[in-house]
Amino acid sequence: MKPPPESSVVVPDSAQPADLLSRVISNDWVNARYKHLVVAAPPQAAQARPGQFFHLLCPDAGGEHPFFRRPMSCYGASPRQGTVEFLYKVAGTGTRSLASLVPGATLPMLGPLGHGFSLEPAWRTIVVVGRGVGLATLAPLAEAAAAAGIAVQAVFSARDRDSVMSVERFEASGARVTVVLDSDGSSDPAKVEALLRRLHVQGMADAFFTCGSTRLLVLLQRLGRELGVPGQVALEQQMACGLGMCFCCVRPFREDDEVVNRRVCWDGPVFDIQEAMP
Numbered sequence: 001m002k003p004p005p006e007s008s009v010v011v012p013d014s015a016q017p018a019d020l021l022s023r024v025i026s027n028d029w030v031n032a033r034y035k036h037l038v039v040a041a042p043p044q045a046a047q048a049r050p051g052q053f054f055h056l057l058c059p060d061a062g063g064e065h066p067f068f069r070r071p072m073s074c075y076g077a078s079p080r081q082g083t084v085e086f087l088y089k090v091a092g093t094g095t096r097s098l099a100s101l102v103p104g105a106t107l108p109m110l111g112p113l114g115h116g117f118s119l120e121p122a123w124r125t126i127v128v129v130g131r132g133v134g135l136a137t138l139a140p141l142a143e144a145a146a147a148a149g150i151a152v153q154a155v156f157s158a159r160d161r162d163s164v165m166s167v168e169r170f171e172a173s174g175a176r177v178t179v180v181l182d183s184d185g186s187s188d189p190a191k192v193e194a195l196l197r198r199l200h201v202q203g204m205a206d207a208f209f210t211c212g213s214t215r216l217l218v219l220l221q222r223l224g225r226e227l228g229v230p231g232q233v234a235l236e237q238q239m240a241c242g243l244g245m246c247f248c249c250v251r252p253f254r255e256d257d258e259v260v261n262r263r264v265c266w267d268g269p270v271f272d273i274q275e276a277m278p
């Protein structure tokens, strides 16, 4: 993604990444598959920008020994309280071991890493579309937009009502949330497209932001091209170092008429929505 002009970025500057020792405050289930981890962290960690991530050194637990660190988006960061939050799906070796962390445990975390989202001061309303863990990445963006005086229309896609998370979190920052579900068919791409078109007609779609679903990414790319709406996407890719050195997370992107390779950890994880190749 071409970096926006400095003057256009309305999110604060990021701290330099560092390998930091955090202390677990809480690590609670939010539903059957997701946990919310809150850690007390040094000041530079709490300055993480929306879209940035930390590389977490997951502990040995339950006979499992996660070798590589696991990348995790910053779900919240409060310099005032000295806290950083993560929302994660307990999926495999690394996240199962994260799930075992109890209050008081230490958690080494490298970060904040990567390039996050940028907001243009001229935007009045942005549309944020997420699914699953994508909401963890998008929540701080909604809060930064609100702080910059930009309204947020959020569309949450989920399997069923029990899988819906973070609605209160988004609404607390003033976002207007619409939930669409697989269980009642409202997440059908044609229906989501109709909803997004309505927002655009009402002048409430100055930019699209997304994370967590290839299907939604493809839809937003097509609509963005047709309607002339810019956008950004936060991508997930298997990572090893998280620092741009190992090239494990390289994937192809469109740049003008060329296909170029970029490192998701170093050049992203947030990219121009039209440059991402699903």
Ligand SMILES: Cc1cc2nc3c(=O)[nH]c(=O)nc-3n(C[C@H](O)[C@H](O)[C@H](O)COP(=O)(O)OP(=O)(O)OC[C@H]3O[C@@H](n4cnc5c(N)ncnc54)[C@H](O)[C@@H]3O)c2cc1C
Pocket (backbone or CB within 6 Å): 053, 066, 068, 069, 070, 071, 072, 073, 074, 086, 087, 088, 089, 090, 091, 092, 093, 094, 095, 096, 133, 136, 137, 235, 236, 237, 238, 239, 269
């Ligand atoms: C920038 C970034 C931000 C992320 N933020 C979040 C978040 O906020 N919440 C959350 O639940 N998950 C997030 N993920 C995905 C998270 O890192 C994986 O879900 C997690 O690594 C799964 O690890 P595991 O050991 O439990 O699973 P395993 O299946 O045991 O993982 C095996 C390997 O695959 C990698 N891997 C598995 N799934 C993914 C994936 N979706 N993306 C990248 N690598 C993967 C693991 O890191 C590990 O190296 C993020 C990924 C990236 C790249």
